[in-house]
Amino acid sequence: MNESLILADESLILVNESLILADESLILADESLILVNESLILADESLILADESLILADESLILADESLTLVNESLILVNKSFNSPPLPPLLPYPHSPLPT
Structure with a gap:
């Protein structure tokens, strides 16, 4: 009878250890x-940043x-300015002295 109690006690210890391991497994x-x-x-968040x-x-x-x-529009204007007839010479301003 004493041996039965020892086996029962060892079984309870194993059950308790199994419950502890199960609890640790649940925590993990x-x-x-x-x-x-x-x-x-x-x-x-990475997908939002990528978007x-x-x-x-x-x-x-x-x-x-x-x-x-x-x-492109600027180059067209430059091209047109090279293809247009030359501008007339600039006349001096009225307030500037005439060359002598």
């Missing part, structure tokens, strides 16, 4: 879920296109 699982949740939050970067890149491309259009 909870910590893992917290880390997964934080990772998902960071991934979401904002794409918007800024698109705006930059639009501005670059507008700049190139202005450069």
Whole structure:
């Protein structure tokens, strides 16, 4: 009978140790879920930043296109000025002395 009590006591000790390990496993699982949740939050923030970067890149491309259009228009005006007849000579201002 004494041996039965010893075996029962050892069984209870093993059950208690199993419950402690199960509790520690649940704590680790909870910590893992917290880390997964934080990772998902960071991934979401990264996607938001990437989206904002794409918007800024698109705006930059639009501005670059507008700049190139202005450069092209300027070059057309320069080309026209070279192809136009020469301007008449400038007359001196009325208040400037005439060369002698």
